[in-house]
Amino acid sequence: MIYTTHSESETEALGARFAAKLAPGTVAALYGDLGCGKTAFVRGMARGMGIAGPVTSPTFTIVNEYDGPRPLFHFDMYRLGGADELFDIGWEDYLARGGVCAVEWSENVPGAFTGDEVTVRFAKTGDNDREITIEGGPGLC
Amino acid sequence: MLILSVESSCDETAVALVEDGRKVLADEIFSQVALHSLYGGVVPEIAARSHLEVVTLLADRALETAGRTRADIDAVACTYAPGLIGAVLVGVNFAKSAALALGVPLIPVHHIRGHIAANYLAYPALEPPFLCLAISGGNTMLVDVRGYTDMSVLGRTRDDAAGECFDKSARIMGLGYPGGKPLDDLSRQGDDRTYDLPRPAVHGDNPYDMSFSGLKTAVVNIVHHAEQTGQAPDRPGLAASLCRAVSETLVGRTMDAAAALGYENIAVAGGVAANSRIRADFEAACRREGRTLFVPPLRLCGDNAAMIGAQGYYEYLAGHTAGSDLNAYATMAL
Numbered sequence: 001m002i003y004t005t006h007s008e009s010e011t012e013a014l015g016a017r018f019a020a021k022l023a024p025g026t027v028a029a030l031y032g033d034l035g036c037g038k039t040a041f042v043r044g045m046a047r048g049m050g051i052a053g054p055v056t057s058p059t060f061t062i063v064n065e066y067d068g069p070r071p072l073f074h075f076d077m078y079r080l081g082g083a084d085e086l087f088d089i090g091w092e093d094y095l096a097r098g099g100v101c102a103v104e105w106s107e108n109v110p111g112a113f114t115g116d117e118v119t120v121r122f123a124k125t126g127d128n129d130r131e132i133t134i135e136g137g138p139g140l141c
Numbered sequence: 142m143l144i145l146s147v148e149s150s151c152d153e154t155a156v157a158l159v160e161d162g163r164k165v166l167a168d169e170i171f172s173q174v175a176l177h178s179l180y181g182g183v184v185p186e187i188a189a190r191s192h193l194e195v196v197t198l199l200a201d202r203a204l205e206t207a208g209r210t211r212a213d214i215d216a217v218a219c220t221y222a223p224g225l226i227g228a229v230l231v232g233v234n235f236a237k238s239a240a241l242a243l244g245v246p247l248i249p250v251h252h253i254r255g256h257i258a259a260n261y262l263a264y265p266a267l268e269p270p271f272l273c274l275a276i277s278g279g280n281t282m283l284v285d286v287r288g289y290t291d292m293s294v295l296g297r298t299r300d301d302a303a304g305e306c307f308d309k310s311a312r313i314m315g316l317g318y319p320g321g322k323p324l325d326d327l328s329r330q331g332d333d334r335t336y337d338l339p340r341p342a343v344h345g346d347n348p349y350d351m352s353f354s355g356l357k358t359a360v361v362n363i364v365h366h367a368e369q370t371g372q373a374p375d376r377p378g379l380a381a382s383l384c385r386a387v388s389e390t391l392v393g394r395t396m397d398a399a400a401a402l403g404y405e406n407i408a409v410a411g412g413v414a415a416n417s418r419i420r421a422d423f424e425a426a427c428r429r430e431g432r433t434l435f436v437p438p439l440r441l442c443g444d445n446a447a448m449i450g451a452q453g454y455y456e457y458l459a460g461h462t463a464g465s466d467l468n469a470y471a472t473m474a475l
Contacts, residue, residue, distance in 0.1 A: 056299065060151070061226075065471070124361075
């Protein structure tokens with residue numbers, strides 16, 4: 001499905017609707033360039049999963065963990081050189097923990113995915129407009 | 142009290158010897174920036190591996206520089222959070238082993254508390270309470286430092302850190318990694334009114350929270366629009382406008398908090414404190430409002446182990462030591 005948003009808060013709201021029904025263990029692979037709204041979307045996912053508190057960019061730490069009814073693991077692969085380095089950040093361990101994994105910059109780690117993931121692609125269609133394509137998953141709430 | 146301290150949370154591996162939290166006897170740093178610049182960012186696997194290779198060598202060199210022996214070490218301090226988990230683990234495990242082998246206390250130190258403590262090394266007379274703005278590649282927070290180990294976060298970034306905004310904007314502008322220094326240099330050749338960038342508005346009830354994600358997006362838009370119309374953006378002008386926008390947000394929030402809480406002393410900490418525009422704006426604002434500004438010299442602004450030794454001393458005095466079960470954490474409240 002293709003969705004269009006016109007502001008950061010609309011992108012966040014879409015993220016909330018997207019995450020509301022996601023099963024534990026779901027991997028959401030996010031694709032899109034700098035400034036496309038990926039972190040805003042994941043912030044919305046956290047809200048949709050009943051997680052309060054600040055959701056900030058994980059670029060520096062690679063992964064931020066958020067506790068909630070379903071835990072959310074927010075990855076940013078921006079600084080990773082390839083799938084080899086997934087091992088060093090404990091990717092397999094996170095998969096085994098049964099939370100929802102939201103993965104920014106999935107472009108950088110094709111080896112992380114098995115085909116079971118939900119794919120979310122972000123494209124800028126204007127300064128504030130975004131086209132967000134979601135493939136797989138249970139659909140929006 | 143002589144503390145051997147270790148810092149390995151990101152790009153730099155560092156080991157220092159600090160006496161009584163204030164006097165630096167040795168401050169050894171090995172930077173991995175050259176390695177990482179090849180990849181356009183920090184690659185954690187490489188970070189962890191190079192930390193491991195150099196940490197013991199740096200410790201030996203620190204002792205040699207200070208003219209001390211292992212027997213002189215009274216405690217070992219290390220950064221245990223936050224940072225790249227694989228990198229932090231190297232420093233934590235080295236510190237654990239050293240403390241165990243020497244039979245001395247092990248002191249875990251929060252990386253941001255260390256950055257704040259860099260001010261104690263630079264300014265021997267500075268004591269809490271004061272207000273501190275901690276700005277780095279991974280963190281942006283305004284901290285109420287009531288005591289050496291008694292502090293709370295007044296406000297923070299809601300999305301990207303200030304340093305991340307600089308790094309990513311620099312990457313969009315083709316300035317390489319790390320982007321802070323080249324962006325700063327370029328900005329000094331430009332007019333800061335060239336582009337009208339947004340002053341990030343934060344919705345919510347905390348007047349001290351900040352946001353920098355929108356600024357990064359605005360830089361993307363300017364560069365893309367220029368490309369589409371076949372024109373080159375005014376890069377020095379864009380760099381200067383960006384530095385101005387970031388600085389006005391940081392300095393504005395800090396001065397508001399200082400006035401509201403009645404703090405006369407304002408300290409700045411972290412790698413982004415090296416930005417010349419932010420320094421100049423803080424100096425001007427403090428002069429105007431009659432407050433005293435503390436900014437560590439450049440070497441102490443970046444990641445280093447001396448700052449961990451400084452904070453480690455005060456953590457020790459507060460009884461904050463750990464056992465061999467100490468773990469490393471990617472994220473941790475201040």
